[in-house]
Amino acid sequence: MDELNRSGVAELAQQLRNKKISAVELSQHFLKRAQADQHGSFLQNGFNEEATFRQAREADALIAKGDASPLLGVPIAHKDIFVTQDFVTTAGSQMLNGYQSPFDATVVRNLGVGHGGAGMVTIGKLNCDEFAMGSSNENSAYSVVKNPWDASRIPGGSSGGSAAAVAACVVPAATGTDTGGSIRQPASFCGITGIKPTYGRASRYGMISYASSLDQAGPMARSAQDCALLLSSMCAPDLDRDSTSLDIAREDFSKNLMTPLKSAGKNGALKIGVPHEWSMGTTARGKAKQIDESISLNISNALKQLQQSGAQLVEIDLPHAHLAIPVYYIIASAEASSNLSRFDGVKFGHRTSSPVDLIDMYKKTRTEGFGDEVLRRIMIGAYVLSHGYYDAYYLKAQKIRRLIAKDFEAAFQACDVIAGPVAPTVAWKLGDKADDPVANYLADIFTLPASLAGLPGMSIPVGLDGANMPIGMQLIGNYLYESLLLNVAHQFQTITSHHTLKAGGVV
Amino acid sequence: MSLNPQDIQRIANLARLSLDESQSKRMREQINGFFDLVTQMQDINTEGIEPMSHPVDLMQLQTLRLRDDVASEPNHRETNQRSAPAVERGLFLVPKVIE
Numbered sequence: 001m002d003e004l005n006r007s008g009v010a011e012l013a014q015q016l017r018n019k020k021i022s023a024v025e026l027s028q029h030f031l032k033r034a035q036a037d038q039h040g041s042f043l044q045n046g047f048n049e050e051a052t053f054r055q056a057r058e059a060d061a062l063i064a065k066g067d068a069s070p071l072l073g074v075p076i077a078h079k080d081i082f083v084t085q086d087f088v089t090t091a092g093s094q095m096l097n098g099y100q101s102p103f104d105a106t107v108v109r110n111l112g113v114g115h116g117g118a119g120m121v122t123i124g125k126l127n128c129d130e131f132a133m134g135s136s137n138e139n140s141a142y143s144v145v146k147n148p149w150d151a152s153r154i155p156g157g158s159s160g161g162s163a164a165a166v167a168a169c170v171v172p173a174a175t176g177t178d179t180g181g182s183i184r185q186p187a188s189f190c191g192i193t194g195i196k197p198t199y200g201r202a203s204r205y206g207m208i209s210y211a212s213s214l215d216q217a218g219p220m221a222r223s224a225q226d227c228a229l230l231l232s233s234m235c236a237p238d239l240d241r242d243s244t245s246l247d248i249a250r251e252d253f254s255k256n257l258m259t260p261l262k263s264a265g266k267n268g269a270l271k272i273g274v275p276h277e278w279s280m281g282t283t284a285r286g287k288a289k290q291i292d293e294s295i296s297l298n299i300s301n302a303l304k305q306l307q308q309s310g311a312q313l314v315e316i317d318l319p320h321a322h323l324a325i326p327v328y329y330i331i332a333s334a335e336a337s338s339n340l341s342r343f344d345g346v347k348f349g350h351r352t353s354s355p356v357d358l359i360d361m362y363k364k365t366r367t368e369g370f371g372d373e374v375l376r377r378i379m380i381g382a383y384v385l386s387h388g389y390y391d392a393y394y395l396k397a398q399k400i401r402r403l404i405a406k407d408f409e410a411a412f413q414a415c416d417v418i419a420g421p422v423a424p425t426v427a428w429k430l431g432d433k434a435d436d437p438v439a440n441y442l443a444d445i446f447t448l449p450a451s452l453a454g455l456p457g458m459s460i461p462v463g464l465d466g467a468n469m470p471i472g473m474q475l476i477g478n479y480l481y482e483s484l485l486l487n488v489a490h491q492f493q494t495i496t497s498h499h500t501l502k503a504g505g506v507v
Numbered sequence: 508m509s510l511n512p513q514d515i516q517r518i519a520n521l522a523r524l525s526l527d528e529s530q531s532k533r534m535r536e537q538i539n540g541f542f543d544l545v546t547q548m549q550d551i552n553t554e555g556i557e558p559m560s561h562p563v564d565l566m567q568l569q570t571l572r573l574r575d576d577v578a579s580e581p582n583h584r585e586t587n588q589r590s591a592p593a594v595e596r597g598l599f600l601v602p603k604v605i606e
Contacts, residue, residue, distance in 0.1 A: 341523075381522075454563070
């Protein structure tokens with residue numbers, strides 16, 4: 001069974017099509033693993049065996065009819081930020097404890113069985129930071145998620161359960177969401193591959209809103225090849241249900257995987273832009289602390305290998321990127337304070353037990369239902385949107401957001417993709433930054449700029465540090481250039497084996 | 508810039524939250540810590556820069572669209588109210604608002 005655990009999405013699909021194993025057998029196997037998982041990746045009540053096996057039987061019936069869809073019957077688990085009809089949906093919050101959604105998120109539908117979906121079988125729901133706010137998964141109201149590489153460390157966040165489950169081979173793939181780095185950072189910390197597509201590629205319908213101008217869904221798996229397969233099914237126009245869904249036909253993101261780097265660029269060889277600010281060991285102008293030496297070293301080694309495969313390195317400048325932390329936390333908090341106003345104890349979720357009047361009910365319900373980080377962001381958001389402060393904070397942040405986006409626009413004149421670190425450190429110890437929100441925010445310095453610009457970004461494993469913790473490299477592409485990112489990542493994974501490394505004890 | 512305890516109470520009221528004294532104190536320290544990072548924004552000249560509320564306009568692919576104003580979802584009142592804290596005859600119940 002060892003081999004089954006380590007098999008990727010593409011391999012499992014192959015075995016299903018060749019009738020070596022059935023979808024029911026596969027889901028039995030992975031469901032058992034998920035329920036026995038020791039890392040807290042899954043929500044305790046995030047399972048529905050009956051629904052899982054019903055989906056698996058439907059997939060088997062389609063396979064028997066000769067349906068050869070590339071993901072049919074392969075198990076997947078969903079971050080608990082996507083609403084699901086057959087599974088509880090909590091967003092990692094007490095506010096939604098026991099909530100049953102009347103519908104499935106579009107991404108869940110696109111990947112799932114029936115309704116023209118890809119036919120993947122849902123194993124269960126994955127733990128995450130409350131309302132996807134956090135970088136360590138410590139903000140979940142339900143349980144701590146442990147990093148499979150070292151159980152005393154965080155898995156990253158907010159898609160921490162997704163990253164840990166995939167890294168521990170509990171499932172071959174998972175969905176994640178990324179608002180300021182929530183796919184890329186946990187992927188990096190757990191040594192897996194994850195991609196956030198261009199803003200608007202994946203429908204946000206049924207993805208519980210945190211910051212609507214930033215939220216994007218994406219796949220997390222153990223190779224770029226698997227991510228490409230998953231992304232191709234996840235992304236499709238959803239014009240009637242998401243006003244920001246891009247009106248672009250479905251794309252086969254696997255189509256360019258094999259392109260050699262010497263011809264992958266717009267003018268011949270792939271040009272990789274290395275931000276001057278991110279490669280000097282410090283973030284020069286920012287307050288963020290130095291990058292771990294082992295991270296700089298592993299990334300420059302990875303870049304050398306890409307060079308040897310035909311890519312060229314060019315230095316680029318992102319002069320406003322260091323402002324991404326205040327800009328992001330103002331904009332995201334403002335949007336969060338507005339989005340989360342719907343949790344008022346009336347239509348769904350928690351309600352306080354004995355309110356004296358309506359206003360008291362709102363206040364007590366919300367204060368009881370939300371955790372500290374969510375309360376903090378609602379407060380910051382309400383403040384920067386309030387009369388007298390709107391121009392100085394919210395509007396100013398939106399103007400600098402454009403400057404950050406313009407930096408990328410200029411940079412992509414000189415290069416095809418941008419490469420750099422995902423985070424300044426590897427996964428830190430549980431509890432290390434739990435009481436210091438600003439320290440958590442600072443760790444997001446390298447993922448926030450692409451999020452603000454709406455650009456696609458991914459993380460691929462490039463090695464381990466001295467403590468045997470995984471290091472990820474970030475690749476950022478121009479708008480709609482996901483297939484190029486996946487191409488570069490796949491070419492790298494063809495000549496290296498970092499992505500195949502497993503944490504000790506993972507069987 | 509530094510928020511005082513009254514500011515925190517004012518913002519909490521705007522956001523419909525009720526923070527007790529110790530929560531308030533911690534919140535004030537942490538929010539002030541964050542606003543220390545915000546000061547670097549004020550040095551940036553943003554004269555003539557359009558605020559960017561959305562990445563879609565930068566992609567120059569399309570403008571945000573509105574769909575036709577027609578009912579597209581069937582009536583799911585019962586399933587939609589399944590997770591409501593208090594419902595009676597299809598209506599959401601709240602504490603009395605008019606004496």
